[in-house]
Amino acid sequence: MKLLSYITLILIGVACSSDKDNYVPIENEKLEFTVPANFPEPSYDITLNPPTQKGFELGKKLFYEGQLASDGVIACGFCHIQDFAFTHHTHIVSHGVGGALGTRNAQPLHNMAFMKEFTWDGAAIHLDLQPIIPITAEVEMNETFNNVIKKLEAQPEYVKLFAEAFEDQKINSDNMLKAISQFMIMMISANTKYDKIERNEGSVFTENEAAGFELFKSKCASCHQGTLFTDQTYRNNGLPVDLQYNDIGRKRVTGEETDIYKFKVPSLRNIELTFPYMHDGRFKTLDDVLNHYSDGMVDSETIDPILKNEDGSLGIPMTTQEKLLIIAFLKTLTDDDFVNDNRFSEF
Amino acid sequence: MKNIIILFAFLVVISCKNDDEGATKTFGNIELNFNNSIDNTPIVLEETSYTNKSNETYTISELKYIISNIVLIKANKEEFKYPVADSYFVINEAKSESKKITLNSIPEGEYTKIRFGFGVDQSKYPFESGTANFIPTAEENQMLWNWAAGYKFIKFEGMYTANGGSNTDFLIHVGSHGTTLDNYQEITLELPSALTIEKSKSPEIVINVDIAKIFDGINTLSLEQKNSIQVDPVYAPKVAENISTMFSTGVSN
Numbered sequence: 001m002k003l004l005s006y007i008t009l010i011l012i013g014v015a016c017s018s019d020k021d022n023y024v025p026i027e028n029e030k031l032e033f034t035v036p037a038n039f040p041e042p043s044y045d046i047t048l049n050p051p052t053q054k055g056f057e058l059g060k061k062l063f064y065e066g067q068l069a070s071d072g073v074i075a076c077g078f079c080h081i082q083d084f085a086f087t088h089h090t091h092i093v094s095h096g097v098g099g100a101l102g103t104r105n106a107q108p109l110h111n112m113a114f115m116k117e118f119t120w121d122g123a124a125i126h127l128d129l130q131p132i133i134p135i136t137a138e139v140e141m142n143e144t145f146n147n148v149i150k151k152l153e154a155q156p157e158y159v160k161l162f163a164e165a166f167e168d169q170k171i172n173s174d175n176m177l178k179a180i181s182q183f184m185i186m187m188i189s190a191n192t193k194y195d196k197i198e199r200n201e202g203s204v205f206t207e208n209e210a211a212g213f214e215l216f217k218s219k220c221a222s223c224h225q226g227t228l229f230t231d232q233t234y235r236n237n238g239l240p241v242d243l244q245y246n247d248i249g250r251k252r253v254t255g256e257e258t259d260i261y262k263f264k265v266p267s268l269r270n271i272e273l274t275f276p277y278m279h280d281g282r283f284k285t286l287d288d289v290l291n292h293y294s295d296g297m298v299d300s301e302t303i304d305p306i307l308k309n310e311d312g313s314l315g316i317p318m319t320t321q322e323k324l325l326i327i328a329f330l331k332t333l334t335d336d337d338f339v340n341d342n343r344f345s346e347f
Numbered sequence: 348m349k350n351i352i353i354l355f356a357f358l359v360v361i362s363c364k365n366d367d368e369g370a371t372k373t374f375g376n377i378e379l380n381f382n383n384s385i386d387n388t389p390i391v392l393e394e395t396s397y398t399n400k401s402n403e404t405y406t407i408s409e410l411k412y413i414i415s416n417i418v419l420i421k422a423n424k425e426e427f428k429y430p431v432a433d434s435y436f437v438i439n440e441a442k443s444e445s446k447k448i449t450l451n452s453i454p455e456g457e458y459t460k461i462r463f464g465f466g467v468d469q470s471k472y473p474f475e476s477g478t479a480n481f482i483p484t485a486e487e488n489q490m491l492w493n494w495a496a497g498y499k500f501i502k503f504e505g506m507y508t509a510n511g512g513s514n515t516d517f518l519i520h521v522g523s524h525g526t527t528l529d530n531y532q533e534i535t536l537e538l539p540s541a542l543t544i545e546k547s548k549s550p551e552i553v554i555n556v557d558i559a560k561i562f563d564g565i566n567t568l569s570l571e572q573k574n575s576i577q578v579d580p581v582y583a584p585k586v587a588e589n590i591s592t593m594f595s596t597g598v599s600n
Contacts, residue, residue: 048476118496122525128473129496132482136493145483174432174479253495253525255578 029053036190038198042113051182054165059183064346067151069141071097079106085270092281100139103245105281108274110189120263120279121250128177145173189338212329229268235304236261238297272334290323373455375544378551379448381438385559399562401569405507410440412501420460432477437488457541465532466500469523509571517574521583530587536596553597564589
């Protein structure tokens, strides 16, 4: 019986060998993409790029691959460090090849599958396309896709990994971007104290955290909305314009004067770890951030109307004590499991 | 035991089936020939001067644009959609080979219309598999922005003088941006006569592209008024609208 099976297997092989001589079916397990119970539906269409074990591994290797940059050093993971929820720890603006300085603070990477647009101004409208920006920007990785593909093709390890991860087995930009996305969409951070409370998993807020949450809901949650802690809009939060950068924000993407100095409302998940804060990393601490919201705003044409009070004053009134409570609450958004998750670590 | 043998034999047959498909269909090729001109004058980069309706004289240093999503249509409205992933091209005036696009494996038949896109359709991109493989081509032609994950649908640059003034640069880069500014255009053209696709023939479709329309199409655009159009919610859509009128089919020589 066993012999017969072998014969028929050989027959199948022979009968189809015409142009698929090199094709060897590979075990490539599908990864389970599970939406946390307290999360909305993902924006990313998982069915168009379902994550697999091999695709994920390839994406992770690419994420930490210095060859994606012209100097062979600056990988995605250089500015997106896991310990700090994939931000560039303590760096005000991101650093690129040859010591080049960007103009913006590297944003954290987590729950990317749930985001509709990417970067501080929404210059990428799909996760698969976002890496085009850092890879090709002169002040970031300063490389071309043509070169990256050549460099990857020269490494047998990548030839093997691409062949295992994708049906067409090719090293090309489509597969490269899909693999990176597979890695990123699996980076779900949903195991904070806040989540465990929201999902009734037995945790409880301390008195201060609970008071902070109440204050947060009334003072912050209109923009930092829902369980993702962002409504994914672009707003001017009254930061004085830093003339060194004169970053026009969302206007760069839309060309609209009404979008000048507007930036994406960031998620506040893991906010304790992702300092410094704001699009240009100007604030070192959460204290500084809340002091800005209470007393630091400057008026401008596009300042968000929600930040203007009835008496014409600007800002969100908060006492020192209230700020402490809000910060206590914000610290319940730190996900230790996520920053220590070996699946996402370089080594 | 017998059942198993039959089952295996069946498997052998099934597993080879797709190799035989297509044997009954016949395919041919088409060559698309993009012929850029201004008021029926061929374009000579850097040298020849042209005049627009705002009485501005200009020379062109660079002219590139993206063509995509090519569809051939029969008289009975039956459509043949060229594989999307292979359907993105940069037409570069400076490279004659880029102005001839060969489309392979077109099912035989008589086609009466052609439809194609100007630029990259954000509503589809990058969702149709393989479309991101256009990135290296776009990159080689400097048709990528590096601050945004998007394409310049057209890169049109040169110098102009208005009213005897001095020579000034002009620059027109139009693309789609974010979710608010969509400048992708779909163009449908009647073929001058029905085109028969058959095996081992490569008929040509000449597509005349009247670049003058960029300034003087549906909208009249004056360089004096605006000589740099990039991410521009007012002027970029006007350019795109003008571009939608600049293509026509011609008779091959």
